[in-house]
Amino acid sequence: MNAAHSLKVDHLSKSFPTATDPLRVLLDVSLDLTGGDSLAIVGPSGSGKSTLLHILGTLDHPDGGSVMIDGRDPFSLSENELAVFRNEHIGFVFQDHHLLPQLTVIENVLVPALAQGKPRSEVFGRAEQLLESVGLAARIGHVPGELSGGERERVAIARALLMQPSLILADEPTGNLDRRTADAVTELLLSLQSDFGVILIAVTHSDSLAAAMSSRRELQDGKLV
Numbered sequence: 001m002n003a004a005h006s007l008k009v010d011h012l013s014k015s016f017p018t019a020t021d022p023l024r025v026l027l028d029v030s031l032d033l034t035g036g037d038s039l040a041i042v043g044p045s046g047s048g049k050s051t052l053l054h055i056l057g058t059l060d061h062p063d064g065g066s067v068m069i070d071g072r073d074p075f076s077l078s079e080n081e082l083a084v085f086r087n088e089h090i091g092f093v094f095q096d097h098h099l100l101p102q103l104t105v106i107e108n109v110l111v112p113a114l115a116q117g118k119p120r121s122e123v124f125g126r127a128e129q130l131l132e133s134v135g136l137a138a139r140i141g142h143v144p145g146e147l148s149g150g151e152r153e154r155v156a157i158a159r160a161l162l163m164q165p166s167l168i169l170a171d172e173p174t175g176n177l178d179r180r181t182a183d184a185v186t187e188l189l190l191s192l193q194s195d196f197g198v199i200l201i202a203v204t205h206s207d208s209l210a211a212a213m214s215s216r217r218e219l220q221d222g223k224l225v
């Protein structure tokens with residue numbers, strides 16, 4: 001557990017405008033997590049899982065309620081401050097992993113640091129170590145197109161951990177993988193998350209991923225139950 005990392009969500013709400021009444025997706029969502037916690041969010045299609053993940057990732061604003069990450073309200077920051085905050089505090093692992101096809105594996109892992117102007121020499125060693133942790137030390141000079149789906153997902157995990165985030169948000173991280181590869185990626189993600197004391201929130205339809213996390217909540221009628 002890493003008490004320095006915290007996520008506190010209080011009475012979050014979000015609607016989207018439509019031609020008639022607004023579509024009320026999140027009505028009253030609250031969460032209280034600290035470093036080392038892992039939470040699976042499940043729920044039917046359209047229940048608002050991705051909407052919630054986008055707000056927790058500070059990629060979208062809530063209509064009401066509050067989000068505090070490490071005791072700070074990201075939505076009180078300016079656009080530029082928020083971009084830096086997001087880069088330093090939040091790692092993303094998405095189903096289609098968003099790796100840049102023209103960059104090598106290690107360059108992809110370095111992207112969050114280079115985007116922030118950190119010298120390559122300062123972070124290269126950590127990127128190498130992370131790639132070793134995910135079993136890809138021998139592949140650092142390859143491009144994503146030369147890797148399997150599970151290997152690409154492991155690059156995305158290494159990239160998400162580069163900036164020593166407080167929070168990792170995963171959207172269907174094993175959705176495109178066969179069962180055996182999915183189980184291996186799940187095990188790796190959870191073991192690194194626990195070693196680094198990061199908070200992990202994963203949206204998933206996978207029962208085996210949800211069962212491996214320390215808690216599981218369902219989004220139902222705009223609330224987590």
Ligand SMILES: Nc1ncnc2c1ncn2[C@@H]1O[C@H](COP(=O)(O)OP(=O)(O)OP(=O)(O)O)[C@@H](O)[C@H]1O
Binds near residue numbers: 016017043045046
């Ligand atoms: N930008 C938007 N504008 C209008 N409606 C939206 C917008 N984004 C999402 N919605 C609607 O909000 C609801 C929740 O969508 P969301 O993508 O969060 O669901 P989900 O639980 O992640 O679904 P799935 O499991 O199918 O990915 C859906 O009815 C969707 O159509």
